[in-house]
Amino acid sequence: MRDSIKTGTTTVGIKCSDGVILAADMRATMGHFIANKEVEKILPIQPHIAITTAGLVGDNQSLARIMSVNCSLYEKQKRKRISVEAASTLLANILQESKYFPYWVEILMGGYDDNGPALYEIDAAGGKMSAGFMSTGSGSPVAYGVLEEKLRDKKTYTVKEALPVAAKAVWAAMQRDSASGEGINIAVIDEKGFRKLTKHEIEKLL
Secondary structure (H helix, E strand, O other): OHHHHOOOOOEEEEEOOOOEEEEEEOOEEEOOEEEEOOOOOEEEEEOOEEEEOOEOHHHHHHHHHHHHHHHHHHHHHHOOOOOHHHHHHHHHHHHHHOOOOOOOEOEEEEEEEOOEEEEEEEOOOOOEEEOOEEEEOOOHHHHHHHHHHHHOOOOOOOHHHHHHHHHHHHHHHHHHOOOOOOOEEEEEEEOOEEEEOOHHHHHHHO
């Protein structure tokens, strides 16, 4: 059954000097069928942390709920908000424990805490990696081409500098990957918290 409802997508994450950018397309597919054209693939799990979703929609939504509850519980017990690193480790452990009956996901987690911006990629088996920029989903090879060209030679970049790159990376993937499309969502997480860009703001970036 799962083979018949695999989904494709393109998500992008960029760690900047003053925040983290998460971007994604809006198409959900079931094989060659476009199942939904307005899927939200950037999900805040705390005011300062969000994840992108690639893989099965149900698995991603379930994990987002689990993470939101556990991060809120941590805050109530410890009387402080969870760090992005700790949240990413928690998610990696959940995925590692379920690897024999896996969640079919590939997740980017970005956030901003007392240590500044942070970005992680967590795979279905619980592997966790960090880098300055990342992409997941079926359109990621195309997106990486844009990210490598625009960001590879820069040691640091601000949110303002990297926003057009994130938008153009997803847009480029949408032109070649049939499982990515319909539109682009972009969010920024900085010291002020999570904020989604408006449609007009995204259009200006392109």
